[in-house]
Amino acid sequence: MMIRQRQIKAIISKTCGAAMFTLAAFLVGASAKLAGIEINMIPPASAASGPSASPVKALQTREVYYPGTEDLAADEMRVIACGTGMPNARPKQAAACFLVELGNGDKFLFDIGSGSAERISALKIPYDYLDKVFIGHLHSDHFGDLGDLWIGGVIGNRINPLRVWGPSGSKPEYGTKYALAHMEKMYTWDSASRLGNVDIRGQVLEVHEFDYRAINKEIYNENGVSIRTIPAIHALDGPVSFILEWKGLKFAFSSDTFPNKWWMKYTKDADIAIHECFITPEDLVKKQKWTPGAALNVGTQIHTSPAQFGKVMSIIKPRLAVGYHFFNDYDTLPNVLEAVRSTYDGPLALAIDFMVFNITKDDIRVRMAVTDEDIWPQPATQAKLPPDASKRIGFSDFIFGGRVNFKEVVDRIYSEINEKYETEIPPPQ
Numbered sequence: 388m389m390i391r392q393r394q395i396k397a398i399i400s401k402t403c404g405a406a407m408f409t410l411a412a413f414l415v416g417a418s419a420k421l422a423g424i425e426i427n428m429i430p431p432a433s434a435a436s437g438p439s440a441s442p443v444k445a446l447q448t449r450e451v452y453y454p455g456t457e458d459l460a461a462d463e464m465r466v467i468a469c470g471t472g473m474p475n476a477r478p479k480q481a482a483a484c485f486l487v488e489l490g491n492g493d494k495f496l497f498d499i500g501s502g503s504a505e506r507i508s509a510l511k512i513p514y515d516y517l518d519k520v521f522i523g524h525l526h527s528d529h530f531g532d533l534g535d536l537w538i539g540g541v542i543g544n545r546i547n548p549l550r551v552w553g554p555s556g557s558k559p560e561y562g563t564k565y566a567l568a569h570m571e572k573m574y575t576w577d578s579a580s581r582l583g584n585v586d587i588r589g590q591v592l593e594v595h596e597f598d599y600r601a602i603n604k605e606i607y608n609e610n611g612v613s614i615r616t617i618p619a620i621h622a623l624d625g626p627v628s629f630i631l632e633w634k635g636l637k638f639a640f641s642s643d644t645f646p647n648k649w650w651m652k653y654t655k656d657a658d659i660a661i662h663e664c665f666i667t668p669e670d671l672v673k674k675q676k677w678t679p680g681a682a683l684n685v686g687t688q689i690h691t692s693p694a695q696f697g698k699v700m701s702i703i704k705p706r707l708a709v710g711y712h713f714f715n716d717y718d719t720l721p722n723v724l725e726a727v728r729s730t731y732d733g734p735l736a737l738a739i740d741f742m743v744f745n746i747t748k749d750d751i752r753v754r755m756a757v758t759d760e761d762i763w764p765q766p767a768t769q770a771k772l773p774p775d776a777s778k779r780i781g782f783s784d785f786i787f788g789g790r791v792n793f794k795e796v797v798d799r800i801y802s803e804i805n806e807k808y809e810t811e812i813p814p815p816q
């Protein structure tokens with residue numbers, strides 16, 4: 388691979404209670420290395436052109452991403468890690484989920500694993516814009532929070548239907564259609580409870596199942612965005628990986644896979660290649676408390692170990708390789724990094740939740756998002772329909788008869804709200 392002149396800048400911020408430390412690592416070109424390895428600290432840009440500090444002006448550059456505060460350029464792609472961990476979600480890491488935002492206004496979710504709905508909400512994006520989900524396979528750590536986005540999105544002001552793409556399986560019951568039809572059934576009571584109470588147009592689930600054996604087949608083409616699927620090798624027949632291309636930028640996402648020939652062929656020269664990079668077999672024994680046999684089988688045969696991940700990246704040579712799908716801690720990261728670096732010396736980020744990648748033809752910038760925990764849904768992007776009260780299912784006489792209404796309190800609330808918002812909603816009798 389040609390040595391790349393572009394600078395790739397990685398900033399890893401951690402907030403721990405009141406204390407915050409920032410580790411900034413600047414990687415230059417394909418020879419850049421982390422830990423064990425050289426780190427080139429580059430002085431701030433202002434140093435080159437003379438001092439420009441001010442005691443009263445805001446800083447000119449921000450080394451973190453504050454959701455909802457930056458425009459996307461017309462030719463820019465922003466990718467945000469909304470889940471980078473393992474099947475058992477934990478406070479620090481949700482399971483697999485990456486958001487791709489494009490300068491044309493389109494947004495796509497790739498996988499939506501357990502815990503990721505909370506991360507997605509922290510990005511302050513109206514749910515109407517989060518209406519396209521691509522699922523790589525049907526493990527809970529890759530689609531476990533779909534129900535939360537689906538139902539939670541309706542309550543959070545989504546009016547668009549939720550569109551979901553996912554693979555078939557070797558039998559109909561192993562496919563995405565079957566899984567989502569049964570998810571809808573699982574939420575039968577939930578859906579019934581909302582009839583006549585809220586605008587439920589966003590509750591429509593549009594499922595697009597495609598052949599898991601399709602090789603480099605386009606499954607989406609709208610608004611200049613093309614998304615293709617390739618088979619993945621993981622656990623059972625059915626899993627796939629995705630390739631998104633738009634305005635000359637190429638994003639590849641493995642979901643889960645053993646290294647395979649399709650990924651090697653079709654994701655070559657991706658601008659950003661996100662591939663699973665499992666915990667090392669040794670840490671699966673030590674930290675996950677597995678037997679060596681299970682650690683070797685799961686860690687190198689069902690999943691891709693860090694050294695195998697490095698090998699994959701050294702073949703496809705992306706502008707930026709992103710490893711995910713491991714608990715990224717102070718005591719696991721060095722082992723993962725060492726194993727990756729035994730087989731790959733190109734540009735690399737080992738992802739953690741809320742890592743943000745801004746990608747243009749000239750630059751790739753890696754930062755961490757700083758998020759607000761007091762998140763509320765964003766407003767609707769289109770007018771809501773008043774719910775049709777005649778659709779309400781209501782209560783049995785038995786349950787209704789148990790209500791204690793506090794009529795004078797409720798009447799007062801109604802009149803206060805009517806006065807404040809200039810409405811005339813009569814209190815129910």
Ligand SMILES: [Zn+2]
Binds near residue numbers: 526529621622643
């Ligand atoms: Zn899986």
Ligand SMILES: [Zn+2]
Binds near residue numbers: 483643
């Ligand atoms: Zn997984």
